Amino acid sequence: xxxxxxxxxxxxxxACALPAQARTMSAKIARVTTPVxxxxxxxxxxxxxxxxxxxxxxxxxxxVDAPDLGYRFRALEWRCPLARDGQGGxxxxxxxxxxxxxxxRLSIALATGSTDAALSQxxxxxxxxxxxxxxxxxxxxLTRVPVAWAQALSAQAWSDGRLTAGTLDGRxxxxxxxxxxxxxxxxxxxxxxxxxxxxxxxxxxxxxxxFHIDYRKPAGSTLLSLDGELRGGQFLYGTTYVVxxxxxxxxxxxxxxxxxxxxxLPSIQWRDGVALQAQGSVAFAPDAxxxxxxxxxxxxxxxxxxxxxxxxxxxxxxLPDLEASGALDARVRLAGGGLSSVxxxxxxxxxxxxxxxxxxxxxxxxxxxxxxAPVDSELRWRSGALQGITFGAxxxxxxxxxxxxxxxxxxSVSMLGGQxxxxxxxxxxxxxxxxxxxxxxxxxxxxxxxxxSQTLGGPAFRGTLDGSIPAARYADDRLDFDGGLSMQVFDGxxxxxxxxxxxxFGVAPTLSADFALHGLDLMAITEVFDxxxxxxxxxxxxxxxxxxxxxxxxxxxxxxxxxxxxxxxxISQRAxxxxxxxxxxxxxxxxxxxxxxxxxxxxxxxIGISCRLSNQVCVMGGLRNPDGNRAGGGFTIVxxxxxxxxxxxxxxxxxxxPTLVERLAAVGSGDVxxxxx
Numbered sequence: 001x002x003x004x005x006x007x008x009x010x011x012x013x014x015a016c017a018l019p020a021q022a023r024t025m026s027a028k029i030a031r032v033t034t035p036v037x038x039x040x041x042x043x044x045x046x047x048x049x050x051x052x053x054x055x056x057x058x059x060x061x062x063x064v065d066a067p068d069l070g071y072r073f074r075a076l077e078w079r080c081p082l083a084r085d086g087q088g089g090x091x092x093x094x095x096x097x098x099x100x101x102x103x104x105r106l107s108i109a110l111a112t113g114s115t116d117a118a119l120s121q122x123x124x125x126x127x128x129x130x131x132x133x134x135x136x137x138x139x140x141x142l143t144r145v146p147v148a149w150a151q152a153l154s155a156q157a158w159s160d161g162r163l164t165a166g167t168l169d170g171r172x173x174x175x176x177x178x179x180x181x182x183x184x185x186x187x188x189x190x191x192x193x194x195x196x197x198x199x200x201x202x203x204x205x206x207x208x209x210x211f212h213i214d215y216r217k218p219a220g221s222t223l224l225s226l227d228g229e230l231r232g233g234q235f236l237y238g239t240t241y242v243v244x245x246x247x248x249x250x251x252x253x254x255x256x257x258x259x260x261x262x263x264x265l266p267s268i269q270w271r272d273g274v275a276l277q278a279q280g281s282v283a284f285a286p287d288a289x290x291x292x293x294x295x296x297x298x299x300x301x302x303x304x305x306x307x308x309x310x311x312x313x314x315x316x317x318x319l320p321d322l323e324a325s326g327a328l329d330a331r332v333r334l335a336g337g338g339l340s341s342v343x344x345x346x347x348x349x350x351x352x353x354x355x356x357x358x359x360x361x362x363x364x365x366x367x368x369x370x371x372x373a374p375v376d377s378e379l380r381w382r383s384g385a386l387q388g389i390t391f392g393a394x395x396x397x398x399x400x401x402x403x404x405x406x407x408x409x410x411x412s413v414s415m416l417g418g419q420x421x422x423x424x425x426x427x428x429x430x431x432x433x434x435x436x437x438x439x440x441x442x443x444x445x446x447x448x449x450x451x452x453s454q455t456l457g458g459p460a461f462r463g464t465l466d467g468s469i470p471a472a473r474y475a476d477d478r479l480d481f482d483g484g485l486s487m488q489v490f491d492g493x494x495x496x497x498x499x500x501x502x503x504x505f506g507v508a509p510t511l512s513a514d515f516a517l518h519g520l521d522l523m524a525i526t527e528v529f530d531x532x533x534x535x536x537x538x539x540x541x542x543x544x545x546x547x548x549x550x551x552x553x554x555x556x557x558x559x560x561x562x563x564x565x566x567x568x569x570x571i572s573q574r575a576x577x578x579x580x581x582x583x584x585x586x587x588x589x590x591x592x593x594x595x596x597x598x599x600x601x602x603x604x605x606x607i608g609i610s611c612r613l614s615n616q617v618c619v620m621g622g623l624r625n626p627d628g629n630r631a632g633g634g635f636t637i638v639x640x641x642x643x644x645x646x647x648x649x650x651x652x653x654x655x656x657x658p659t660l661v662e663r664l665a666a667v668g669s670g671d672v673x674x675x676x677x
Contacts, residue, residue: 023050037066046082057082057092071152073098078106088112124149124167138174140186145169147193158263160288166193166207181218188213193233202288207233207244211251222257241312245272245304262286268295275304285337293334300327302349322353326363335371339403339429342369346379357387367398369429374401376408388455391415396425404428418446418464424471438474442481443467449489459528463489469499479504492519492537508549515542522561532575533601535568536561552613552657560608560623571638571646572601579609579637579648581663603642611660618655 029042041062048055057080064073080094089111096106102121109116117128126149127141147166154161172186193207211228229248234241250271256264262284270278280295299305302324306314314322326349333340349363362382368375379396392414399408407425414420423441430436447465454460467485474480484497495516502510520538527533540559547553561569608623622635638648 023048037064037071039064048082054081054083056080057094075099080106080108085109085111136175136177138176140172140174142168142170142172142188147190158288160197161202162196162198164194164196165205167191172213181216183217184215185213187211187228197288202235202237204235205233207235209248220259222255224255224257225253226255227252236312239312240309241315243308243311245275245308247273260286262288262291272308274300275308289337290334291337293332295333296329296331298329302326302328319353319356319358321355322351324352325350338371339369340371341375342367344368357385359385362393368400369403369405370400371403372401374399376400389416389452391420415447416451416465417448418444420444420447435476436474440472442469442472444485449487461489461528462524463487463491465489467496474504477504478502489520490524491521492517494518494520511545511547511550513545515545517541517559519562519564526575532578533570533572534575534607535570536604536607537564537567538562554614556610556612558608558610558621561604561606569604569641570601571604571607576602576638576646576648602640602644602646604638604646605641606639607637609637611655613657616657618657618660620650620653620655622650 024045024047026043026045029044030040032039032042039061041060043058043060045058046055047058057078059076059078061076062074064071064076066072076096076098078094078096080092082090082092085091089109091107091109093105093107096104096119105118105120107118107120113132115128115130119126119128123143124145125141125143126145127143129139129141130137145168147163147168150168151163154163168188168190170186170188172184172188175183175185187210189210191208194203194205196203207230209228209230211226211230214223214225216223229250230244231248232244232246234243236242250269252267252269253265254267256266264284265282268278268280268282270276277298278295280293282290282295283292285291305328306322306324310322311320314320327347328344328349330342330344332342344367346363346365346367349360351358351360351363353359360381361384363379364381365379366377367379368377377398377400379398380394382393384391394411394413396411397408398405400406405427407422411422411425412419413422421443423443424439426439428434428437444465444467449461449463449465452461452465465485465487467487469481469483469485471482472479479501481499484495484499487494487496495518497514497516499513500511502512517538517540522534522536522538525531525534525538538559539562540557542555542557545552545555563569606623610621611618612621613619620635622637623639634649634651635653636647637650638646640646
């Protein structure tokens, strides 16, 4: 608004040339055209009482349009006391009103060879100077001018952008030569700048800096050049969130906007010390989405890159606390909104994500992605860790074509005393509205379950993990496995099927699976868990297991012993007590309660227990028919055999799951001791 108002000066000069001796002079003008603004419905009135030292000037305009600057006003009115300056000129100072908004203060001084004006509101001031010697040039001095005053001009270049905060200081030259386009150039200082789009996809806050601006408006297009430095603040573009450092950050860009088309930035330069240097070009579609990109990036120290430039992407990947070191240089190209090529080179990079237990050291080599013809690359690492599980060196030989990465050979990694092999590894980066997609086959050979369990804080299991998954797919933040895994453990086996994960790298990861247990040695299991000894063999199932953030939400489990030739079926008094403690069970008859302390162990015919978990309640059961269900609603957990015969019966079918977990933890830690009556 200020610039459009100040271009009313030719009309004011006309009013000031009216004879001072007249008491009242008025004029009505249908239309006034200046190089910048057009005024319609103009009324000028000068009241100057006889022999008075000053008169009152009143100017009204029904419409003011400055299309090149984007300003349009209605019902503009300015009143001021008009006086001579004693040197052949005039001055006038009064309030300016437009559209019922908050008034401004407009002061104008018309000298014989120059025109000066100042528009102010509170502590903000926009001063104008024009010289008769250079009539095409207008100098503007800005003091704490709100960036919102430039909203209309900004909307000419970016219709969705909303300037929300900040002030500007500096000097601009506005040039309006005849038959030539408008040009604005000068230096501005921005403090606490802010902007946003209606959908919130682009936003900035607390931006500061100093820059030189060169703005031109030829027919049908807009040219903009910025060169300067930013200092502090943050901005968001889609999922890219940037936190600028407090020290000066040099930058430069050239931009071209054409009517009905998106912006092109043929030259961009960004200098953030050793953290990031970038240069290249970018083109946007009319909706501000990226269309074409050709950017070269260099980082000689990756330690600051994550916090300053990658926190948005890392948050989506579930790695907000990722730390990195080393160096990286890359070139990224997009064409028509799709990925054309990526050529990245890593130099002794280390990555650590403590919150996810993920780490790599010695990442080196190159990674090339092609949207067209095949290209080869090779990436290596020295060592790594996942949730405390360390793994050895690996080499990933890549071939890329048509926007896809494929491993040229199987990738083997040493882990837990065995080997993990990835077959047919395929990576499809996000493109065409689809997110990241990964496919692979998985083979496990000789992984030591004891080492795995102890690393995760569990007991020292005996056995190995072997098996293969012919195909696994990651897409839409979900990981699905075809086939299954077989764990050789406790002289038996556990088969895992229907395995899948949701948000494996995000918030509240969810795992689903079915487990089948075959012939597990109960003596080996109970020794590991310090449960008391039980000899025999165990079969069972855990169907529909669902873990949310690694805590059980639902499952349907049933475990039972199976007789095997040559295998004794005995249960110790401590195991009996622990089963009773965990399952809210009791011995049948007072005689059994008295006899249990007299024997070290007992024979049994069958043991069975089940739990169906839902809504934090475990619905418990025991042995299946016959004789599994007893009178009074009880259920048999241990069916005794021999003399003395000992039966253990549960009566509480609905058990609070957190309470049950506490009991199991107490048994495992040895806090539960046998008590005999």
